[in-house]
Amino acid sequence: MMWTVGAGDNRAANRPGPSAGLSRRSFAALGTALGAGGLLSACSSGDEDGTSDTAGGSAQALQFWGWVPGLEDLVETWNAANPDVPVEFHRMTGDDGKKVEAAVDAGAGPDIVQLSTHDLPDYVINERVQAITEYVSDDENLYTPASWKSVIVGEDVYGLPQGSGPTAMMYREDILQQHGIAVPTTYEEYEAAAAALHAADPNVYLAGFSPSEIGQWVQDVSQAGGSYFAIEGQAWDVVVDSPASQEVAARWQRLLDADLVKVTQMWTPDYWAAVNAGQIATITYAAWFPVQLIENCADLSGKWKIAPQPTSGGEAVAGDSGGAANVVLAGATDLEGATKFLRWLNSDPESVTKLISVGGIFPTAKVGFDDPALSETFPYFGDQAIYDVYRDAAETAPTTWTDGPANGQVDADITDGFGKVATGGTTFAQVLTDADAAAVARLQKAGLDVVGG
Template identity: 35%
Template sequence: MSKARPKTRGIVSAAVSAAMLGTMLAGCAATAPESENSELEFWGWNPAYEKVVDLWNSSHDQQVKFETTASGGDGGYTKMQAAVKAGNAPCLAQVGNESVPTLTVDGSLVDISEEIDQYRDGFPDSAWAAMGVGEGIYGVPVDIAPLALFYRTDVYEKFGVTPATTWEQFAADSAKVHAADPNVYLSSFAPAITYQIAGFVQQAGGTWYSSENDQWKVSMNGAETKDVAAYWQKMMDEDLTKVTDPETPEWFAAVQDGTIASYVAPVWWVTVLEGAAAGSSGKWRVAPMPNVDDDTVSTGTAGGSATSVLTGCDDVQGAVDFANWMSTDDGALEILIEDAASFPAATNGTGLGSLSEPLEFYGGQKVYEVFADAAPTINPNWQFGPANAETGSAYADAMKPVLDGTRTMAEGLDIAQASLVDALTTKGLSVTE
């Protein structure tokens, strides 16, 4: 039963741990422990996971049974949490990186830092950082989503600019292009869209959360975030970026006609752009996102997922062994790449299958090589927090007045910080600033 007991180091509160331990002990009294070769249950919503599980089952004694659930935000996490409380949760579950801390704090996930130790070298530091809460590790990375600059070669060539290597150069190029044609912008920016600025803050070395012992430090208005906000505030004030929400029909129309000529986006946007802007095929390329300065090479991310072990699992090591296999086996990764457009977190997976092929939409460029080069430079300082929904709403609500000029982004960050601290305190978490 020792493997089933949740480890309670650091940020996971003693009260939650005690409650979960009671649930687990009750479950153990009712059922016999599984043997090391017993069937492991696995819940998730990725359409390729069932095929991956079939591949594992064809060559391993210990079998895995996959059950498709609703995606996490559409009820999948609620189902997992309820199963943990009832003592009948599966051993394994798909979890988005942004939700790992939330599910950890409520006692749903097991700290696998000991079981995973032998597998650490197969992933970049940033991938493990996304799995961490306090001193614990609460998932095996599956896929990541490094950012890069998507740009229109025809527009860039027309105005005599090249992909900027620094944000300072990007601002200067934006001014040059917009002065030559006021209808054309090198970028768009939505001040109330959380994931867009979060990636820039991560690149700059900032984070909105950190955890130590039993406390969460909240830093939504930290120095790096203020610097990023000041940059985009100036871009908006000087009309050097198109202020609009991304990925709307109107936005894609502007992307397709070249009046928005570039955009920083994650790796999964490769297929999104191809599907939504087919009329501009052959005109797009991908370059590394601009850096903070000439001496820094860093990027941010927008997405990613893990395979986590749920509280109550009787074979934690067996579950971790499967999870690592799924994230590192060439055959498993090729299924995830081809059937689910995943970009592997494991270093051995970023050049497999179609990830090594030139893409016609991008003028024959092997665009995934850009993301493979970016993956090791994802800044590992970023940590997601224990209240993902509250984080998004605190930021978005505080930034909406920026759109009509009644509030600056700097003012919005201070308001968002106060709102987020209140929200976490209300949830019963220990918070510091």
């Protein structure tokens, strides 16, 4: 019963807060952020109903819903060269993601949709998406290992990855140099640097701890080789409370207990005030985050640099906070044509260039790593070519992360618990234990096969 949900179905929640892809400013916007601010646009384009009617010819147009900027132009390019497989684009806004779920369940959904990879397993379980394995059997080497893994559920491929969130450490070069602290490359050095920095200036912390920012937790567990779920045969294994997760939990617990991290909710005025005041000396996060520093901390230009995310043993491995994929939904009648379009959209060199330069994604297709946009230097970061670091991170992120049923509810359980950790009401380790037990109970109630259940 792995892929079938019973009466206890608990549908996936969207990832909360600013870590959700629709609300992030893209990494490519770094080049223009100082001249034109603003978050990723959620406003529709094309017709007033949000549909861009670019399909030509007499063939039935594939309906494609997505949110990446510039998709309208890419669809027009495709249609001009492929009149036999026309595509009609609709820009997703607001709660369109939930509308897709309801429409598919009613047999009236679009053919193709952009989707958070964290939500993909629920689409598979609820039979809202079609496998495209037979059409992409030779495509694995076109993408980074972690991004390819993100579109696989069980033994089948259910989409093509379009953007990812490899992680690196942004750091205040001036603050570390002022106190004679080397940029940490291992977590042992990281904890030592946190202690030395706070001892030198009690108002300065090496990092912040934001209880609600689940992406930072996911990236650390991902880097450690952990996950929320695993698959054994036809059963789900819940591994929220794994040794890898407990390793990350122990590190954060030591830092918090010693008052070596500043507890503050990311994205709030207080958070940005602390960053601008030099109270937070490093921020470890995904490739889309540097633009946030440019937009919210303009006066700190030239003071930030970017280094690889520290590791437990010094090996070259980075985390990934998650990404997006394009999938073919249940009800689509031209699976081969839809997959042909998606293969072009996500791996053709010219298309990938537009996805980077206009859409602002960090590419999952390796061909995108040669794009000039990823080699640009930025005055804000001391003329550093910062995407050299993120490119290496994308290629070294582990392939161990597996999303599972009601992934968003696991996120919510963890962030709810972390809120209590911040006030001393519980521990990181206990939060993992509780979230693990809750996930097992949800899967069993939904009628899914669970390892040991």
